[in-house]
Amino acid sequence: MNKDDIILSAKDIEVQFNLRGQILTAIRGVSLDIYRGESLAIVGESGSGKSVFTKTFNGLLDANGKITKGTLMYEGRDLAKYTTEKEWLQIRGKEIAMIMQEPMTSLNPLKTIGDQICEAIRLRDKSIPADAARKEAEMYLQEVGIDDPARRYKQYPHEFSGGMRQRVVIAIAIACRPEILICDEPTTALDVTIQAQILKVLKEMKTKYNLTIVFITHDLGVVANIADRIAVMYAGDIIEVGTCEDIFFEPKHPYTWALLSSMPQLGVKGTDLYSIPGNPPNLFAEIKGDAFAPRNPHALQIDFIKRPPYFDVSPSHKVRSWLMDPRAPKVDPPENIRRLKELKAVKI
Amino acid sequence: MEQKEVLLDVQNVSVTFGSGKNKFEAVHHVSFQVHRGETFGIVGESGSGKTTIGRSIMRIYPTSSGEILYKGQKINGKISKELDHQVTREIQMIFQDPMASLNERAKVSYIVSEGLMNVEKLTQEEYDKRVDAALQEVGLLPEFASRFPHEFSGGQRQRIGIARSLIMQPELVIADEPISALDVSIRAQVLNLLDKLQKERGLTYIFIAHDLSVMRFITDRIAVIHKGKIVELAETEELFHHPLHPYTRALLSAIPVPNPIAERGKELIVYDPSMHHYEKDQPEWCKVSDDHYILANQEELAAYRKELESH
Incomplete structure (x- = not known):
């Protein structure tokens, strides 16, 4: 390539x-x-x-x-x-x-x-x-x-x-x-x-x-x-794009986290599987800000006002989320996403 | 291990379709037990x-030999009318395709209450009440009762399908690939709902699926079936950690893993039935260890046992 x-x-x-x-x-x-x-x-x-x-x-x-x-x-x-x-x-x-x-x-x-x-x-x-x-x-x-x-x-x-x-x-x-x-x-x-x-x-x-x-x-x-590469789409927009490793091991957008977390492979038996709260937005209406914001537990105020631009994480990895802005508070990915990363170290 | 109550006992059941030249044995001498409160995959x-096994438990397909015992009573073949009613009521099914399994021309209220009408005579008001309760239990709004199936999304339709079986107050629910037609995120919701209902009502599930990654998450025990024969049956984690039968291994190797590094180096195991040498020594259904059964002949059995010990 x-x-x-x-x-x-x-x-x-x-x-x-x-x-x-x-x-x-x-x-x-x-x-x-x-x-x-x-x-x-x-x-x-x-x-x-x-x-x-x-x-x-x-x-x-x-x-x-x-x-x-x-x-x-x-x-x-x-x-x-x-x-x-x-x-x-x-x-x-x-x-x-x-x-x-x-x-x-x-x-x-x-x-x-x-x-x-x-x-x-x-x-x-x-x-x-x-x-x-x-x-x-x-x-x-x-x-x-x-x-x-x-x-x-x-x-x-x-x-x-x-x-x-x-x-x-x-x-x-x-x-x-x-x-x-x-x-x-x-x-x-x-x-x-x-x-x-x-x-x-x-x-x-x-x-x-x-x-x-x-x-x-x-x-x-x-x-x-x-x-080789993955583009994650939500409500008619690509919100994160990167190499396969980027998306699986270093996902940045809360929607990507949610999508990864809802895989049954990551579920712990006896506990509820993660499911994304709420519904996808209505595409007839104009979408303001980040389309995922209403379902996002980490949403910032600006997420409801202004659509985020792409932030470069690395030359191959782009994310459309205000969380990547230097002024944004630092939010850690959920527990099971970090577990995915540990899998990388194991190298099966 | 405590003795668990056996809710359903399938003994040596075969199901044949057609006759004479066109005879086809879809299920071949299958035996397993389902305990109360567990999820059996x-x-x-x-x-x-x-699916044929699931349907013959539901009495949709007649069995050609063997016995199916529900709470100790034989429910296959000719049974009394009262028992038939009891079985219809207590064993319910959830189907795979929520788009195809709901009557497009009926309102949700009718779809959900139809089964109940057959076994219980109530006034319309009482029916409506029961429908409302069932809908709420699966996370739908009561006002959905007056709508038609096409107004709902796939996940919602599957919930209607679940409400339809719940209204009968079943004890055993046979879920035939209830989530394979759904999106990943909706899948999680439906799985959580099934889990919640099991905890609240003490339901017993028979979960039929082809996707082992989902199975690992929800089932307690799994039976692996190949060409109408159960080849291996074990407690779920045991099966994932020590798969013995080559077919089980092939299935496990096909599971997509959410890890690009592991996926790239993955070797697909292909199961070839001709690897068995069953000409002289016929395979039998044997116990390898506690709660782990396998279809093997004596020679293979010895090898499997040895392998288990080496772990």
């Missing part, structure tokens, strides 16, 4: 949805650089805008939503300016591909697996002869860990199990030979054992095809496995 | 039969 080689750069992106005349601001001025060849995880609760944010990368926002502010630079082009399907077809799949959450619904039940992969190959190269396309498709199937690809090629999605379908979806995405692969909760609907296998396949594909992976999830355990 | 991959 080269720190200077930025493949996609989002600057101050704002996304608004029009819901029967009401304006909902789903993304509130997000800036993020994605480096070539890295795997970046975007973490947050449902409704935090993590899916919406990545959907802007390949023009998959619903018809009532649009980018109202900011730029999205990819290879010298500003994707935020794209409006027509024709423009997006140059990007979608070929440059930036996406894997959806539900492998049950993202495949066409009426077409064989082989046809669906070949469709993706044709998208890239229209002139490819049928038997060459078939050979290539079988190769992808083999690569994602599907045995006997020649037989599987002719089968329909219903003949595959959940984990196998997700492998097929990965094969289709790879067949487009994208630069960036966005994985939207690809393992949430799967078993733990299958999940581990899918993550392994994704990592193999990443090295083999030099992919840049953007991984969306709410499960921090999965993130530790796959991510 | 059943863990396995999808298709392992863990």
Whole structure:
């Protein structure tokens, strides 16, 4: 991963949805650089805008939503300016591909697996002869860990199990030979054992095809496995971004603490598991100050008045919290977060 | 260790689907006991039969052999009407997907009270009262009773599902992956709620899940099930510290750990059933140590025992 080689750069992106005349601001001025060849995880609760944010990368926002502010630079082009399907077809799949959450619904039940992969190959190269396309498709199937690809090629999605379908979806995405692969909760609907296998396949594909992976999830355990960097999202904003080690061992934002604390892995039996009090903010209303402030036990007065800027903790680690201001009182992370840090020393 | 009261005793139960050529044995000679007041976990991959076990206890699926004893009475197969009523009332279930398990066209008040209507004749007012109480107990407001399921978030819907089972005043609750469809933060809330209810009402839970990290936090004992057979059963911490069966080890190795350093160096263990040599020596359900049972043949058993001693 080269720190200077930025493949996609989002600057101050704002996304608004029009819901029967009401304006909902789903993304509130997000800036993020994605480096070539890295795997970046975007973490947050449902409704935090993590899916919406990545959907802007390949023009998959619903018809009532649009980018109202900011730029999205990819290879010298500003994707935020794209409006027509024709423009997006140059990007979608070929440059930036996406894997959806539900492998049950993202495949066409009426077409064989082989046809669906070949469709993706044709998208890239229209002139490819049928038997060459078939050979290539079988190769992808083999690569994602599907045995006997020649037989599987002719089968329909219903003949595959959940984990196998997700492998097929990965094969289709790879067949487009994208630069960036966005994985939207690809393992949430799967078993733990299958999940581990899918993550392994994704990592193999990443090295083999030099992919840049953007991984969306709410499960921090999965993130530790796959991510180089983590961006934590809350209420349409990235509130903390850093390397995997930064976020797990030196988290600074109270929301990141809360998210880490609510993992059952950190729970102590017989005691209550930490749960974040209150509800996420209403995105129809204008948010003043730090969006997390009403749920934050460490909130300062200024948190309710002014939105915090990014404070640099280290060159790789940025936090949007007033707690980092030199004038702010020193607040220690909760007990179990410190325990996470001790884990680092143990080095299992 | 004190003698605990056995609430549910599952003896040698098999469940078969289909007949003749299409016969499929989803659960194969499974035995376990659930004590009053404990949380018993059943863990396995999808298709392992863990849900089938839960459902056959609920009398949804008929068993093909074996006995299920609840408070010492046989509850599988043909039973009397009174016993059927008692079982329906005392054993309740919470389902996985809160989006799919609630009737979209019914109001919350009806959803929650429907079960009660079948076993108790009360006036509408009394029903409403009970619904209010149940909703409050799971942390919802009584006025939610007049709303429809689509007006709620996933966590709230799961609470409605819990209220629906609580109103029957059950003793045994079978929770079939109640939190796998939920967000991390909501997950914590639902787990805490289940824990609170257990303490207040002395409920017994059978908790079915595939995620061992959650299981470790809430269960007292865990049964690991693979292809319809329980391969290992132990007290939770014992299972995590001394997993013996290779399948249990594979499952444990797949748990995502919130530690990037450990995750990077992680070796995934893949379970291959052909590693067992069961052609001559059939595996049996044996006791390795106190409260630790395993499916193994004599040769493996000796090896497992040796391993336990070396710890």
